[in-house]
Amino acid sequence: MSGTTKRRSSEKRKEKSRDAARNRRSQEAEIFSQLCNALPVPSNVQAQLDKSSVMRIAISHLKLAKIIEKANDEDEKTDHLWMKALEGFVIILSSDVDIIFVSESVAKYLGISQIDLIGQSLLEFLHPCDHDEIVDLLSHKTTNKKKSLFLRMKCTLTTKGRSVNLKSASYKVIRLSGEFKEFEMEETSDENKENNSQQYYIAVGEPIPHPSDIEIPLDGNTFLSKHNMDMTFTYCDERIEKLIGYDSENLEKESIYNYHHALDSENLEKCYKQLFSKGQVMTERYRFLARNGGYVWVITQATIIYNNRTHRPESVVCVHYVLSGVEEKNLILAGFQKEIKEDSMLKFFKPSTEDVFQPKSEINQEEMDMYMAPGMTNSMMADTAIDLTHLAPNAGDACIPLALPFAASPEPTTDENVKKAEDLFPSFKKEPDSFIACRGQDKPKSTGTTPVMSPGQPSPPTPEDYLTPFDPNDMDFMNTFFTDALPSNNNDTLEVRNIIFSLILG
Known part of the structure; x- marks a missing residue:
């Protein structure tokens, strides 16, 4: 009897325990159901959430509500369309590297849904080599300072637009740029205010497009x-x-x-x-x-x-x-x-030598006549004509003195005096026969034939065109000037001066 009684009492206790557990599970399911319905997620997503996901999203939602409340107190007003205008996604990270919030647009760039990221640690979706960089960034308290960094996050999207499993995901470079905000999560005294404050990193994640995905043609800038x-x-x-x-x-x-x-x-x-x-x-x-x-x-x-x-x-x-x-x-x-x-x-200021010393160009008959002396023909000037406007000075040329010693009074010209003058002044050579007519002497005999003048062609210059009228007053002035300029006690200089003066007067 005693054994049967003990067996029955044990079964009753087990049954009561099973009923209590069933009641607890039903109450728990009811609470989670109510909590899931309170979450700001679509109804089709609610049915797919397990208890751990509900708890993860609920905790993140409570933290986000506190952040939004504190942000509203600071009069930071935003439009509801600004998030859609972003070429990226918004993310809020805690100092523990937990994802407090991420916008729905993250699925467009990474292929991972918003529900799968909220409440998770960001380190689970980062390249291992980038862990230290994000931890170091979030561990320092730098309020109201903008920071940016590049992270390699997992991406389940392929180049063809398909989605793969998270374990087979590749990495995509995301540029996070944002600033730190510090909020007081609970009302406390001034002593505990510093310990109760929480810092969050609010940033925008922008993917860097691959060159093959850039639209062609590009913008003009x-x-x-x-x-x-x-x-x-x-x-x-x-x-x-x-x-x-x-x-x-x-x-x-x-x-x-x-x-x-x-x-x-x-x-x-x-x-x-x-x-x-x-x-x-x-x-x-x-x-x-x-x-x-x-x-x-x-x-x-x-x-x-x-x-x-x-x-x-x-x-x-x-x-x-x-x-x-x-x-x-x-x-x-x-x-x-x-x-x-x-x-x-x-291009605007060329060297002067390029303009002055240019190759000699061909000149026409009228220009050639201006260079020829009276009585000379084109054949005579072909080998001796020089265009002085295009002649460059060469090193070692003789210097011609500018102050010429003239005689105080004219003396007769003799061959001995002329030779003495040429020795002292090599630059003064005997005048060519073709120009003797300029001083009124006899015109040299021409060996060539006289060219036939065509009607309307201008006549060649005559020797009289080269004559310069002589003024006695100029003679007195020149005599006085050169007498005072040169020493008069030098006999050789005086003699040469008289010879040159007589050559000029002819």
């Missing part, structure tokens, strides 16, 4: 460039000539590092390090040096292209967005700008 792995140009779009002034062909084998403003070198160095470590990068606005001086503001998106067979980096493709026109046009910031500036100045 955008140009493409291709580089080797050392960032030397191998190709550049022709639009750069219109925007910045460079010839695309002249940029080949030139390094892009030479065309950055020196003040932007530090920021660009960090960007290029991110490029070679993560595969993609988008710079902040920086100054790109213009061809003729000055600079333009540019934002660059760079992507590493991998070989399909070896899967090794092969080249870098950059998309440059020009944000402004050329500023500080007269400012020279690099050596190549100075050289180009000097070359452009030479």
